[in-house]
Amino acid sequence: IPTAVPTHVAPIPSVLPDVPEIQEAHHNGKTTLWVVFVIMVISSAVFAGWSWRVPVSKRLYHVVTTLITIFAAISYFAMATGHGTSFNVIKIRHSHEHVPDTTTEVHRQVFYARYIDWALTTPLLLLDLSLLAGLNGGHILMAIVADVIMILTGLFAAFGSEGTPQKWGWYTIACIAYLVVIWHLVVNGRAQAAAKSNEVAKFFFAIGGFTILVWTAYPIVWGFADGARTLSVDGEIIAYAVLDILAKPIFGLWLLITHAKIPETNVELGGFWAHGLSRE
Numbered sequence: 013i014p015t016a017v018p019t020h021v022a023p024i025p026s027v028l029p030d031v032p033e034i035q036e037a038h039h040n041g042k043t044t045l046w047v048v049f050v051i052m053v054i055s056s057a058v059f060a061g062w063s064w065r066v067p068v069s070k071r072l073y074h075v076v077t078t079l080i081t082i083f084a085a086i087s088y089f090a091m092a093t094g095h096g097t098s099f100n101v102i103k104i105r106h107s108h109e110h111v112p113d114t115t116t117e118v119h120r121q122v123f124y125a126r127y128i129d130w131a132l133t134t135p136l137l138l139l140d141l142s143l144l145a146g147l148n149g150g151h152i153l154m155a156i157v158a159d160v161i162m163i164l165t166g167l168f169a170a171f172g173s174e175g176t177p178q179k180w181g182w183y184t185i186a187c188i189a190y191l192v193v194i195w196h197l198v199v200n201g202r203a204q205a206a207a208k209s210n211e212v213a214k215f216f217f218a219i220g221g222f223t224i225l226v227w228t229a230y231p232i233v234w235g236f237a238d239g240a241r242t243l244s245v246d247g248e249i250i251a252y253a254v255l256d257i258l259a260k261p262i263f264g265l266w267l268l269i270t271h272a273k274i275p276e277t278n279v280e281l282g283g284f285w286a287h288g289l290s291r292e
């Protein structure tokens with residue numbers, strides 16, 4: 013009677029094809045996408061209605077903030093209806109003793125519509141903050157370019173292959189770009205806001221601090237979702253939903269309410285914004 017199962021025998025190769033593990037949105041995730049779509053539409057209507065009640069010369073923040081929620085509403089409509097999404101095919105190698113390596117596959121859903129949204133809305137959010145601080149055009153441009161680099165390299169990271177420098181290489185580049193953005197807010201933004209007035213400086217410190225806290229949660233969520241893949245696709249959708257609501261409608265409400273209360277927050281763009289470029 014054999015007492016031990018021989019371990020030197022190679023396993024019989026399976027004739028069945030390996031079934032990939034699919035990670036994708038289910039009921040909770042899909043419902044969340046629709047809910048956020050509705051919230052963004054309502055916010056856009058509120059911000060647009062509000063902008064009509066103030067003269068054009070005082071409407072710049074309203075216009076920028078309304079555009080932010082409109083872009084978000086469009087992107088959430090796409091994601092809720094199943095657009096703007098694709099699968100990242102991740103091949104995972106398993107090495108064994110005595111038998112050749114095998115690979116299994118994970119197919120993870122990536123909503124690339126988010127990155128299109130972020131590529132448009134994060135520059136607008138930075139524009140709101142830059143105008144508030146009174147940054148010059150040069151610094152505004154540098155902050156926005158770094159921000160666009162952050163989002164686009166983040167998109168490449170989301171589709172990067174595991175086990176190559178692609179994924180975490182792109183992620184690192186995106187994080188460096190993010191540090192450049194923070195640098196502009198913390199160093200240049202604060203200095204300029206302080207030169208404007210005490211009240212503006214205090215408000216910039218508060219809303220800028222809020223922005224940095226909320227924004228920093230995005231790469232952390234990414235790390236658990238697309239990075240380590242320990243967060244489910246539904247979990248990822250819900251986490252980004254909370255962050256998007258804080259970063260867009262809540263940020264916008266706070267900015268516009270305070271703008272109405274503190275007159276020094278107003279931006280003068282010369283005649284261009286309110287009267288056109290003609291000399292009359």
Ligand code: RET
Nearest residue numbers: 166186187190227230231234256259260
């Ligand atoms: C990624 C992954 C790569 C590393 C970094 C990221 C940062 C994303 C941020 C997104 C902010 C989005 C906002 C959306 C709008 O409401 C691309 C996740 C640094 C900061 C504010």
